[in-house]
Amino acid sequence: MSTRTDDRPDVAQPRLGGVGWLRWTWRQLTSMRTALFLLLLLAIGAIPGSTFPQRSIDPARTAQWIADHPTAGPLLDRLGFFEVYASPWFAAIYLLLFVSLIGCVLPRTRILWHQLRSSPPRAPRRLDRLAAHRAAEVQGDPEEVREVLRGALRGRRYRVHAHDGETLSAEKGYLRETGNLVFHVALIGVLVGVGWGHLLGWKGDVIVPVGKTFANTLSRYDTFSPGPWVDVTALSPFTLRLDDLDVEFETETTGRGQFGAPRDFEASTTFTDAEGSTEERSIRVNGPLETGAGTVFLLGNGYAPRITVRDAEGTVLYSDATPFLAQDNNYTSVGAVKVPGASPQQLGFAGFFLPTGVIDGERGPHSVFPDALDPQLALTGFEGELFPSGRPQSVYSLDTEAMIAIPGADGADQLRILLRPGESFELPGARGSITFDGVERFAGLSIRTDPGKGLTLVAALLSLAGLVASLVIRRRRVFVRVGPGEQPGRTVVSVGGLAKDDDDGMADEVAALLTGLEGTG
Amino acid sequence: MTDTTLAQLSNTSIYSATVVLTLAMVAYAVYLARLVPSRERAADPAAQDRELVAAGSGDGPTGAPVGGGAGDLVDRGGRGGRGGPGGRPGAEPEPVAARKAGGVAWALTLLGTVLVVAGVVLRAAEVQRWPLGNMYEFAVVGAMFVLLSYCAWATQRDLRWLGLFVVTPVLLTLGLAITVWYTDASDLMPSLRSLWLVIHVTVATISVAVFTIGFSLGILYLVQDRLESATQRRPSFMDRLPDARSLERLTYAAHIVAFPLWTFTVIAGAIWARQAWGSYWNWDPKEVWSFVIWVVYAAYLHARVTTGWKRQNAVWIALVGFGCILVNFAVVNVFFVGQHSYSGL
Numbered sequence: 001m002s003t004r005t006d007d008r009p010d011v012a013q014p015r016l017g018g019v020g021w022l023r024w025t026w027r028q029l030t031s032m033r034t035a036l037f038l039l040l041l042l043a044i045g046a047i048p049g050s051t052f053p054q055r056s057i058d059p060a061r062t063a064q065w066i067a068d069h070p071t072a073g074p075l076l077d078r079l080g081f082f083e084v085y086a087s088p089w090f091a092a093i094y095l096l097l098f099v100s101l102i103g104c105v106l107p108r109t110r111i112l113w114h115q116l117r118s119s120p121p122r123a124p125r126r127l128d129r130l131a132a133h134r135a136a137e138v139q140g141d142p143e144e145v146r147e148v149l150r151g152a153l154r155g156r157r158y159r160v161h162a163h164d165g166e167t168l169s170a171e172k173g174y175l176r177e178t179g180n181l182v183f184h185v186a187l188i189g190v191l192v193g194v195g196w197g198h199l200l201g202w203k204g205d206v207i208v209p210v211g212k213t214f215a216n217t218l219s220r221y222d223t224f225s226p227g228p229w230v231d232v233t234a235l236s237p238f239t240l241r242l243d244d245l246d247v248e249f250e251t252e253t254t255g256r257g258q259f260g261a262p263r264d265f266e267a268s269t270t271f272t273d274a275e276g277s278t279e280e281r282s283i284r285v286n287g288p289l290e291t292g293a294g295t296v297f298l299l300g301n302g303y304a305p306r307i308t309v310r311d312a313e314g315t316v317l318y319s320d321a322t323p324f325l326a327q328d329n330n331y332t333s334v335g336a337v338k339v340p341g342a343s344p345q346q347l348g349f350a351g352f353f354l355p356t357g358v359i360d361g362e363r364g365p366h367s368v369f370p371d372a373l374d375p376q377l378a379l380t381g382f383e384g385e386l387f388p389s390g391r392p393q394s395v396y397s398l399d400t401e402a403m404i405a406i407p408g409a410d411g412a413d414q415l416r417i418l419l420r421p422g423e424s425f426e427l428p429g430a431r432g433s434i435t436f437d438g439v440e441r442f443a444g445l446s447i448r449t450d451p452g453k454g455l456t457l458v459a460a461l462l463s464l465a466g467l468v469a470s471l472v473i474r475r476r477r478v479f480v481r482v483g484p485g486e487q488p489g490r491t492v493v494s495v496g497g498l499a500k501d502d503d504d505g506m507a508d509e510v511a512a513l514l515t516g517l518e519g520t521g
Numbered sequence: 522m523t524d525t526t527l528a529q530l531s532n533t534s535i536y537s538a539t540v541v542l543t544l545a546m547v548a549y550a551v552y553l554a555r556l557v558p559s560r561e562r563a564a565d566p567a568a569q570d571r572e573l574v575a576a577g578s579g580d581g582p583t584g585a586p587v588g589g590g591a592g593d594l595v596d597r598g599g600r601g602g603r604g605g606p607g608g609r610p611g612a613e614p615e616p617v618a619a620r621k622a623g624g625v626a627w628a629l630t631l632l633g634t635v636l637v638v639a640g641v642v643l644r645a646a647e648v649q650r651w652p653l654g655n656m657y658e659f660a661v662v663g664a665m666f667v668l669l670s671y672c673a674w675a676t677q678r679d680l681r682w683l684g685l686f687v688v689t690p691v692l693l694t695l696g697l698a699i700t701v702w703y704t705d706a707s708d709l710m711p712s713l714r715s716l717w718l719v720i721h722v723t724v725a726t727i728s729v730a731v732f733t734i735g736f737s738l739g740i741l742y743l744v745q746d747r748l749e750s751a752t753q754r755r756p757s758f759m760d761r762l763p764d765a766r767s768l769e770r771l772t773y774a775a776h777i778v779a780f781p782l783w784t785f786t787v788i789a790g791a792i793w794a795r796q797a798w799g800s801y802w803n804w805d806p807k808e809v810w811s812f813v814i815w816v817v818y819a820a821y822l823h824a825r826v827t828t829g830w831k832r833q834n835a836v837w838i839a840l841v842g843f844g845c846i847l848v849n850f851a852v853v854n855v856f857f858v859g860q861h862s863y864s865g866l
Contacts (some may be wrong), residue, residue: 286717
């Protein structure tokens with residue numbers, strides 16, 4: 001099969017030097033086919049981000065997925081499938097796409113610039129070769145007819161130029177290409193805006209129980225993720241006191257899955273800015289608080305039961321509104337109470353808070369309605385070392401590695417504590433007592449800045465405008481040639497139309513020009 | 522209690538619409554069937570020649586005299602015109618039986634549209650909010666916009682040939698909405714209570730509706746193209762549809778309406794996401810798929826102007842885009858974990 005090529009006489013192959021290869025690569029990269037290929041690749045590359053859990057969105061679910069799939073999990077993890085949008089291969093696709101885009105936009109801008117500065121090209125000799133063409137003999141001198149047509153073309157917003165005495169060249173629709181270029185350049189703007197926001201933006205989440213004040217410093221955040229260029233010491237020192245959190249749930253039993261669905265959240269806050277001026281502001285879902293130094297969003301809520309732990313003498317070891325994290329739509333919440341000050345051993349309690357509690361053998365403790373109609377606290381107690389290795393740990397769960405369960409007084413191997421507001425429980429063996437004083441709500445606040453969002457929005461809207469212009473406007477050229485007719489006072493006029501793109505209206509346009517001429521002539 | 526009455530009225534209206542539209546679908550099918558050229562005619566080569574000549578004269582290079590000629594260029598198959606419904610000049614006049622069926626189909630489509638609109642309005646009145654809060658409502662409102670787009674377009678040009686291919690997806694959607702996605706009317710969760718619901722979701726549904734029509738046109742184009750390149754062909758109703766080139770243009774026309782609307786949907790969604798969730802883009806599965814849809818349709822528009830790419834392949838990309846829309850609606854909402862989970866379903 002290769003013999004045939006071998007038989008051929010030597011052909012002088014053009015040699016591509018280094019520059020030649022670069023040019024060839026650039027041509028390939030900026031060709032439309034490559035752009036198309038990259039676009040399709042981008043679409044395919046984005047899909048795994050929706051089918052696999054993403055670390056940036058839900059780290060717990062990601063870890064669980066990897067643990068559940070011991071073979072595929074670590075492999076996919078190495079390939080970046082759990083951080084698709086930050087993975088090198090995804091970045092490679094869109095960066096190549098944007099390079100390709102720039103390579104396409106630059107020469108086209110130059111061409112459009114030249115076209116805008118020069119007049120429409122000369123009329124071709126044979127107008128009947130054009131796809132849309134009409135000819136007729138009409139009343140009037142050639143010059144007269146030409147002027148009428150010039151006016152008609154101008155009326156149709158054509159740029160008209162006469163290269164000689166018997167033709168007209170007209171063109172319109174430059175905005176189509178302009179729109180096209182604006183669309184593509186604006187997409188670069190979107191990318192820059194996103195990148196800018198990523199570098200200079202930050203977000204922090206914090207849980208604030210009602211009655212507590214949040215001060216905007218790094219240490220107060222539960223989680224804080226700054227962009228690489230953010231100066232975390234320069235946060236604006238505003239404070240925000242959560243005065244009240246008003247929550248409404250659906251109590252009408254209409255619709256599937258509707259009973260108990262959240263209906264309204266509103267956080268009443270007292271905001272004190274860096275200069276010390278104070279203002280009452282409310283934060284709602286869909287109604288964030290713009291502080292000027294970050295926007296405060298109300299993204300979560302839950303319950304923080306007030307719990308007090310005393311030792312055998314009655315000295316208070318722990319007393320705080322302790323947030324428990326909701327696990328389901330009825331706010332069955334889990335949390336932990338850590339009492340490092342207890343002696344001889346540290347005490348820890350872990351378990352459930354149930355706003356409307358039911359405890360049955362089948363499902364264990366759970367809540368049947370999200371509002372605090374019958375609040376209950378179901379805990380188990382542990383003693384031992386709370387922070388055995390000094391590792392950071394979640395405040396919502398107990399690390400029981402170095403702890404043992406406190407046995408129940410009745411001989412059960414685990415102590416079970418069930419409390420309603422106002423109730424206390426005496427811990428066996430003179431370990432003290434635990435009291436459930438009452439229930440507060442907490443607000444899950446997220447404070448964010450994104451300096452790139454304005455640019456991103458403006459660029460996105462520009463790209464939309466450019467897109468519409470490039471799809472709606474039509475680029476058309478019309479050429480006119482006039483000549484004397486067979487009888488004096490008659491003119492043979494020939495009109496040809498050339499559409500730059502697929503344009504089924506071109507023939508109508510040419511026909512209408514001549515029909516108009518008939519009407520005026 | 523009034524609310525419940527309104528709910529029942531809304532449901533009755535939608536149920537009636539499905540019945541009426543089923544009849545419309547049958548009438549459109551009858552219409553197309555009656556358009557099929559008779560065997561004798563198809564076997565008569567002279568008649569076919571006449572047709573070809575007549576079809577060719579429209580854009581011939583020799584310009585006709587100004588006065589008389591403009592007509593056949595400007596008239597592209599006006600309603601009930603002399604040509605076939607697809608505006609093929611010179612085709613035999615429409616058989617009376619076909620015209621009757623077409624008229625009935627059109628009347629039933631209008632009635633069905635009115636009923637769907639009534640169903641949506643009653644639902645809105647019942648829940649006292651914009652009726653786009655769950656999958657049932659998206660599906661019904663989406664079906665409504667498909668019908669409205671079709672009816673609006675059909676007043677501009679004869680589109681009876683397209684009716685079957687519009688009413689069928691609408692019926693499928695309504696059927697699924699009633700049986701699978703039905704949700705009792707209810708209030709919205711807090712994150713959905715926003716003016717952006719009206720803007721973002723309404724434009725999204727309109728866009729999807731137009732994409733749906735574009736999808737039907739795309740399939741018709743591919744079929745027509747296959748038929749036109751076939752060496753041997755039997756007479757079929759496709760002969761009376763516009764030719765492949767026109768169908769391809771109509772496909773493109775639908776997509777260049779829908780694509781900017783989808784772009785707007787994504788932008789509006791991002792603005793709303795920033796209001797409600799704190800960040801304008803979170804790579805939530807719904808966002809991922811909206812992005813994928815946007816990129817695929819962008820690829821379609823590019824493929825169409827890429828030299829060396831066949832129009833057929835470009836249209837295939839558009840069909841893939843519609844597949845992504847279906848995934849985004851039917852799969853992502855139900856099976857993927859994300860923030861776009863709606864009340865009930």
